[in-house]
Amino acid sequence: MHKISNLSNLANSRFPTRTEASKLLVIFQSKNIFFSTFSSSSSTTTPTPTPSLAVPTHERIVHLILDQKSAPQALQTFEWLSKLPNFTHSQSTYRALIHKLLTFRRFHTVQHLLDEMPKSIGLPPDESIFLTIIRGLGRARMIRDVIKVLDLVTRYGKNPSLKIFNSILDVLVKEDIDLARKFYREKMMGAGVQGDDYTYGILMKGLCLTNRIGEGFKLLQVIKSRGLQPNVVIYNTLLHALCNNGKVGRARSLMNEIKEPNDVTFNVLICGYCREDNFVQALVLLEKSFSLGFVPDVVTVTKVVEILCNVGRVTEAVEILERVESKGGVVDVVAHNTLIKGFCKFGKVKVGHGLLKEMERKGCLPNVDTYNALISGFCESGMLESALDMFNDMKTDGINCNFVTFDTLIRGLFTRGRTEDGFKILELMEETRGVCGGSISPYNSVLYGLYRKNMLNEALEFLMKMENLFPRAVDRSLRILGFCEEGAIQEAKRVYDLMNNEGGIPSALVYDCLIHGFCQEGCVREALELMNEMVFLGYFPVASTFNALISGFCRLGKDGSALKLLEDMVGRGCVPDTGSYSPLIDALCRKKSFQKAASLLLQMVENGITPDYLIWNSLFHCLSQQTIWLESNNLFRVHNLVEQIVEI
Known part of the structure; x- marks a missing residue:
């Protein structure tokens, strides 16, 4: 041997x-x-x-x-x-x-x-060995050596086959499309090798990967000029590039050139329309694909379901999933989760929970994302007991909770005032190794919950306890609170900007202090911008925060803006208090607008809010100066107005 x-x-x-x-x-x-x-x-x-x-x-x-x-x-x-x-x-x-x-x-x-x-x-080595060498050198990104394989083939007395040329070309387009085109012109065409569908498919892939769509169309014309009919793979590659660049309409026109489109053709275009939120055209193409006997793949189905759920057409999304399943298509857990999220988004969390049971019946096992979607839906709907039941079901079903599970549940409990239960879940999260992942989000939810219950001292104590976990965030927050207390609002804003630039997420406590600070300095516009940022992060202000802005507007004589803010506050479900009405009534009285002030007082009393001494004082002081109004309306009408207020 x-x-x-x-x-x-x-x-x-x-x-x-x-x-x-x-x-x-x-x-x-x-x-x-x-x-x-x-x-x-x-x-x-x-x-x-x-x-x-x-x-x-x-x-x-x-x-x-x-x-x-x-x-x-x-x-x-x-x-x-x-x-x-x-x-x-x-x-x-x-x-x-x-x-x-x-x-x-x-x-x-x-x-x-x-x-x-x-x-x-x-x-000597056969073709399969040379192909192995080409792929190995390609994985090592030794591009120049890949081209030299041609010399290696001839060294052993063989002429490179088209398959070897195509394999080299395939490696080159992934690294350098210009080098690949040069190889095609000089090495392939120079050797009299014209190429086949696979060759042109590789070149089209390279052009589309580098977004050279115009040159892709030129290649398409070259193929046709040589008496060849581009295959569906070449067309699909160009369609995909057009859709990725937002040119779905052009892709749709190009589709008409394809003699025999396949399922990939429809998948690419449907996904393209979904990316543009054009669910009408996506559904038109989906229907056409069904009529031709094609069944969309699971990615396409999921995108269609998602876009329908986003516009509230969840019933249609259910019908599409059922239709795909009836035709033998794959509907995985991701598609089901998307549908469940759609129902939860529009407050139909019980229907979403029913889908969970349906999934299990069909043998599609739910995952942690399924449970997280339902827990979030129950929390958003205020059904906290159901959310906790889902949390317990996860443990029973052997599904490990992740950070999103704890974060969602903690936020839901603290937002709805269930602080005791919230602290229990937080403690459980901290005991679960590797779940928190260094994210401050659940801790900010705790601060938000305490802020909503006006437990500001407890919130400050909790913030201090967070120092070991989030030293930088706590340091920035305490500095902001300190500057606000000292009245150095611009310094506080500077630290706030620094915190944001570092990627930090300010808590509701920080926003509340900054809003109060800016309002006291008469910078109401800045305070209003901070409130908008606060709402964007999911922290809805409580009455005391709104009151600071209402007072700020009133001090600047902008009682119209203050009144509009009060209406917005009520419209968003925030219950006003005496501090909400007092500055407005006082401002109106100072402007001698007794009727408007009295109307606000009636509204206030109707809402079960008792006027304080300052409100009464403002009203009667204003009334005593309204001699012309008293003469025209007489004291009897004034007496009736006061009696009406007292009776309420």
Whole structure:
């Protein structure tokens, strides 16, 4: 048996002798490695199997080499097998070793192997080996060496096949489309190789990956000018690029050129329309694909469901899922989760919960995202007990809670005033290893909940306890609160801006202090901007925060803006208090607008809010100065107005 001496040296270890190889062969047999009872040189007559003549099949050897964990181990295995009696390596075993060596970047060793093949097995490397080398060099991003494989092929007396040219081209387009085009012109066309559909498909892929859509259309014309009909893969590649660049209408026009569009064609265009929120055209194409017997893939189905849910057409989304399933299409847990989120978004969380049961009935197991969507829906609907039941069901069903689970539930509980339950979930989150992930969000939810209950001292204490977990955020927050207390509002704003630039998320406590501080300084516009930012983060202000802005507007004489803010406050579900009405009534009285002030007083009393001494004082002081109004309306009417207020 021919010995591959070069590889022995490279492996840096002693190989087994022929006697040792025979012993190892018996061991291999005892480990259920499947063997053939004939060698490559045996006759067509099957000999009687004997342990001394049994040799492994080439297929098993290929798997054995590929299973090795390092290049030296693969080389040792290969050399050991070469010592087995009646065994000769083949193109397939050489290809397996070359693949393994390329994985570990042993390129020099591969060259030795190629040189050994004609002597060892009497054959030069075949096409499959060269293709393996091209792919290996491509994975290593050795682009220039990939091109040199052409010279390697001719070195062994062969002409590069179209498959080899295409494989090289495929590697080049992923790295440098210009180099790939140069290779096509100089190496392929220079050698008289025109290419086939696969060649043009590779070039189109390269052009589209680099957003050279115009050149892609030129390539399309070149293909047609050579009397060829571009296949659907080439068209689909160009369609995909057009859709990714927001040119879905142009893609739709191009689709008309395709003689036989396939399911991918429809998937690409439907997804394109979904990306543009054009659900009408997406549904039109979906219907057409159904009529042609195509079933959209799960990604496309999910996008259609999502866009329908976004516009509130969840019933249609259900129908589409059912239709896809009836035609044998795949509807996975992600598609179901999207539908559940759609129902929860529009307050139909109970319907979403019913879908969970339906999923399980069909054998589609829910995941953590399914439960998170329902917990969020229950929290948004104020159904906190149901949210806690879902949380407990997760543990029963063996689904591990993640950060989103805890964050959603903590926010829901604290927002709705369930501080005790919220603290229990927070403690459970902290005990669950690796869940928090260093995010401040649940802790800000705690601060928000305490702020909503006007437990500002408790909120400050909790903020101090957060210092070990979030030292920078706590430091910035305390500095802002300190500056606000000192009246240095501009310094506080500077630290706030610094916090935002660092990626920090200010708490509701910080926003409340800044809003009060700016209003006291008469900077109501800045305070209003901060309130908008506060609402954007999901922190809805309480009455005291609104009151600061109402007072600020009134001090600036902008009672119209203050009144509008009061109306907005009530419209958003925030219950006003005495502090909401008092500055407005006082401002109106100062402007001698007694009727407007009295109207506000009536509204206030109707809402069950008792006027304080300052309000009455403002009203009667205003009334005492309204001599003309008193003369025209007489004291009897004033008496009736006061009686009406008192009766309420």
